[in-house]
Amino acid sequence: MSIGNLQETTSGNKAAVPPQIDREALARRIDELGEWFHNLDLYGVPTAPNHFLGDFPNVKWRHIASVIPPDLSGATVLDIGCNGGFYSLEMKRRGAERVLGIDVDDRYLNQARFAAKTLGLEIEFEKRSVYEVDRIPGQFDYVLFMGVLYHLRYPLFALDKVVKKVGGKLLFQTMIRGSEQVRAWEKNYHFWNKDIFTHPEFPCMYFIENSYANDPTNWWLPNRGAAEAMLRSSGLEITAHPEPETWLCVPREVARQGQYILDMELAGIL
């Protein structure tokens, strides 16, 4: 289906030159690609205008955008669980040299490919699970691990794998439930100290046996204390917390005696 002349595209931070496009045909193609989770603006045509979270993920990005440099020239980016490509597109618009988006869902990958092509942005999209992320060669200046952790049965296993790919910074987001407050805890507690577990701020992950928000893939919902403790435990240092569910981190102690935490754990020597 032709959607008109799409050669004129957005690129970098330059203003888009509105191409002569057939918006009705574009809307039909968007519709054919199935239900979208990302509300992208494709030349004025929204892909998910009725999203239950509003203009998503723009509503989130608005608070996060300032912790990522406006000029990403030369940078490499890995977007894990890229979905319809919102964050991959934003990184490419900032001039990133290479953006690789991965996801396990073909519908989302097809949407992302269509959006990037429509906007004339060169982004690689690949079907790959976060559990296979360590098979991707090299490291990336920016790794985005947004909105995926709580969908995993093995969240810390995944996070420890993701850490291996972080050459520069990790932008991490998870749904948070329970307390959004944090406080300092002792390094150790006596076996009979049961009180700490009654504090709402004590790091805690809620396990969802059946379904939450009508989504049976929501498995583990951390409170803020647990989200931050997991990041630290995977060897990351939190450098920014731009909104309640999102953290920017840098690798600090991801390896011990030259071995990654994951490899030590799997070898039984952590």
Ligand SMILES: C[S@@+](CC[C@H](N)C(=O)[O-])C[C@H]1O[C@@H](n2cnc3c(N)ncnc32)[C@H](O)[C@@H]1O
């Ligand atoms: C809630 S959406 C988040 C999308 C996007 N990262 C964001 O923050 O808006 C979760 C995404 O993770 C993907 N996903 C779920 N399990 C995954 C896995 N094991 N590996 C990679 N992606 C996964 C889903 O297909 C979906 O696109």
